[in-house]
Amino acid sequence: MASQAQLDMLAKINNQNGFIAALDQSGGSTPKALALYGVEESEYQGDEEMFAKVHEMRTRIMTSSVFNGERVLGAILFENTLDRDILGQSTSSYLWKVKQVVPFLKVDKGLEAEVNGTQLLKAIPDLDTLLAKANAQNVFGTKMRSVVKLANAQGVEAVIEQQFAVAKQILAAGLMPIIEPEVDINSPEKAAAEALLKASILKHLDNLAADQQVMLKLTLPETANFYQDLVKHPKVLKVVALSGGYSREEANNRLTANNGMIASFSRALSEGLSAKQSDAEFDATMDSSIESIYQASKS
Template identity: 80%
Template sequence: MASPAQLDMLEKIRSQNGFIAALDQSGGSTPKALLLYGVTESEYQGDEEMYVKVHEMRTRIVTSKVFDGARVLGAILFENTLDRSIEGLPSAEYLWQVKQVVPFLKVDKGLADEVNGTQLLKPISNLDSLLAKANKQNVFGTKMRSVIKLANAQGIEDVVAQQFAVGKQILAAGLIPIIEPEIDIHSPEKAQAETLLKAALIKHLDSLAADQVVMFKVTLPETANFYQELVSHPKVLKLVALSGGYSREEANHRLSQNNGMIASFSRALTEGVSAQQSDAEFDATMDATIASICQASRS
């Protein structure tokens, strides 16, 4: 049973313009994210100090006066962030109560080894307890990422089947899953993989109950408006795009060519901000970034 807050979040995601901030760098990607922010590995020792540093970075982003629910629909958090506070409130509660930004939680445990040109999700052994924690904190939805490297029909079917199986467990807990089958932007078979992926996603949507909806997070396609069937599908709440290693300029350009798709950028969102900036410089950079991603998401 959705809480009143979660129902308000559903309406916001469904009807408001904006984009979703991906602030869910986990253990493997955190050192690189910190380095791009201007924090070197010599400034922290061990995982706990690293997570403190990245939480400081995320806190600076979400507490910035330019980061609010008028332009940022939602934010995806790492579990470690969910367990921490921002200005005295649990992170997810701060996002919604103070900023009117819908909180999502990354639930995957990373990628399995490559098989059939794809990497499936590693088993999520604590998923039920993680979903219970998310519900307790009025989190709206989840995100989990698989990777597709080649146009291998079996591999892509395996990725989508696994994502939907886990997605149904998430739906049963009352949360909305963001299903993320990322296609590597460097794949030599990117366009062919997109064709196979779209067909598999549409097929598996038919397995959902009439009242169930999911979100998809996909790599920006080679052909403009390639995923329009997903944008207009009644069981797709929102189609969002990852930046996938494209620069912000390139990601925004590609996104602007895809009507109805909105951004859920990570690296492209934090490109240009640094720990060394004054608050005024930081806010100005974030403001310009948010404005450009919002504009690209309005196509």
């Protein structure tokens, strides 16, 4: 039985204009995110100090007056962030109760080595424990990322089959899964890989129970509105777009051309932010970024 908070979060994602902020850089991607923010590796030692630094960055983003539920529908968190507080309350509680931003949790443990032009999820042996923790902290949904690099039918099917298997475990725990099979923007077979991906996702959506829905997080496609079948599918709550290394301008332009998709940007959201900025400069940069992504997500 869904709680009132979960029903309110579902209604917000389903009905309101806006986008999802991806604030879920994990161990491997954190040094790069910090460097782009102006924090050099010489300024911290070891993982604990690194995660403390990135939590400072995320806290600054989430506590900014321009970051709120009017334009930001949700935020995806890394588990380390879920375990930390913002202004005296848990991060997920702060997001929803103070900012009216729906919290999601990244649950994957990274990627396997490339096989058949794709990278599967590593095993998630403690997933049930993690989902119980998410439920206890009023998290609405989860996210897990695989990667597709080539138009290999066997590889793409393996990615989607695995994603949906994990998604069913997440649905059984009462949470909303974001299925993320990222197509590498530098793939020499990007359009062909997207065609295989869409066909496989449609097949697996038809195998969900009548009352089940998932969310999809997809690379912005080579052909505008290529994913309309997914956007309009009754078993898809929302299709969100990853920026995948595109600049914010390029990502926004591509997103504007894809009706019904909304942003779930990470690097494109934090582009231009710096630890060295004054609060006024930081907020002004954030406001401009959020507004541009919000407008692109409304199309």
